[in-house]
Amino acid sequence: MGFDNDVTNKLGIDLPIFSAPMGWVARPELVAAVSEAGAMGLVPGSLPVDVVRDDIRRVRDLTARPFGVNIPIAFAQDPSIVEMVVTEGVRFVTTSAGSPARLTPALKDAGLTVYHVVPTLEAALKAVDSGVDGLVVEGGEGAGFKSPHEVSTMVLLPLVVSRVDVPVVAAGGIADGRSLLAALALGAQGAQMGTRMLATTESGVHPGLKQAVVDAREVDTMMFNRTVGRPMRVLRTATATAADGGDARPLLAEVRRTYDDGDLEASLAQLGQVAGRVDDVVDVATLLARTVTELEDAAASLSSFVRVAVRG
Numbered sequence: 001m002g003f004d005n006d007v008t009n010k011l012g013i014d015l016p017i018f019s020a021p022m023g024w025v026a027r028p029e030l031v032a033a034v035s036e037a038g039a040m041g042l043v044p045g046s047l048p049v050d051v052v053r054d055d056i057r058r059v060r061d062l063t064a065r066p067f068g069v070n071i072p073i074a075f076a077q078d079p080s081i082v083e084m085v086v087t088e089g090v091r092f093v094t095t096s097a098g099s100p101a102r103l104t105p106a107l108k109d110a111g112l113t114v115y116h117v118v119p120t121l122e123a124a125l126k127a128v129d130s131g132v133d134g135l136v137v138e139g140g141e142g143a144g145f146k147s148p149h150e151v152s153t154m155v156l157l158p159l160v161v162s163r164v165d166v167p168v169v170a171a172g173g174i175a176d177g178r179s180l181l182a183a184l185a186l187g188a189q190g191a192q193m194g195t196r197m198l199a200t201t202e203s204g205v206h207p208g209l210k211q212a213v214v215d216a217r218e219v220d221t222m223m224f225n226r227t228v229g230r231p232m233r234v235l236r237t238a239t240a241t242a243a244d245g246g247d248a249r250p251l252l253a254e255v256r257r258t259y260d261d262g263d264l265e266a267s268l269a270q271l272g273q274v275a276g277r278v279d280d281v282v283d284v285a286t287l288l289a290r291t292v293t294e295l296e297d298a299a300a301s302l303s304s305f306v307r308v309a310v311r312g
């Protein structure tokens with residue numbers, strides 16, 4: 001199946017799917033597996049710049065296919081990350097969590113393709129003004145840091161698509177072919193998966209956390225930080241419930257005990273509502289092949305339903 005659109009053509013990928021740039025989760029093995037399968041693996045740039053450089057080099061050892069790097073502007077630990085990704089020959093960057101006007105000109109001058117992650121229409125319009133090549137439009141049901149407005153993908157995606165003329169990739173709530181089809185129907189040209197990719201064989205986290213994703217219901221996430229800065233969506237655990245969605249920072253200091261050691265109560269695990277639809281831990285190649293089959297099946301049954309409904 002050939003997905004021939006602005007996202008796949010410009011980025012040189014076969015499948016219009018990004019894996020989310022998840023710190024300590026999207027290790028090079030996951031990023032490379034996604035790229036090897038024809039989609040877009042993204043290296044998280046939230047880690048120390050030396051770690052990010054090593055990750056980029058390791059991904060390149062593992063695959064010759066295109067991959068990208070995310071720079072979370074507010075959290076990037078060292079401003080030299082921009083120079084580093086350019087020097088390392090990275091061709092695609094997504095920026096998030098901050099004003100794209102700060103980094104886009106330097107990245108574009110160096111010849112990179114830049115997509116910016118946005119949670120509102122206003123942010124989308126500003127990003128387009130700053131010269132980005134595309135947008136990742138992320139609904140409030142997704143994992144991780146969120147806008148205080150928490151607008152859902154279902155509302156935000158078609159709204160942004162109707163007001164911009166750059167390619168849009170949907171994020172938040174997408175975990176399979178049926179939800180990818182919905183994103184395409186709403187006007188996206190691709191989708192980014194976070195929560196779903198966390199529960200893959202190649203994901204860098206402890207098996208206990210992957211199992212927690214499989215076990216989670218759609219109601220088992222909660223928001224933190226609502227009163228102290230950037231809200232974030234995490235797995236609802238006893239620790240998270242006791243902390244009552246307050247300041248996540250003290251707990252996040254122990255995040256590697258949760259991600260690496262599987263101690264779910266030591267810290268907070270970023271997770272999206274779509275965990276309620278994740279039923280297995282599966283390798284990336286199987287997941288992506290299955291997603292394409294599901295997409296084809298869902299599209300075929302929908303189009304025959306619509307044809308019958310409209311024409312009788």
Ligand SMILES: Cc1cc2nc3c(=O)[nH]c(=O)nc-3n(C[C@H](O)[C@H](O)[C@H](O)COP(=O)(O)O)c2cc1C
Nearest residue numbers: 020022096142143144171172173193194195270272
């Ligand atoms: C563990 C984890 C870490 C994340 N870290 C980042 C990050 O550093 N930068 C970023 O832009 N998005 C980050 N995200 C958000 C994802 O990029 C993605 O947009 C989101 O997970 C999509 O929603 P979904 O979880 O419903 O698929 C993270 C998500 C998870 C699960």
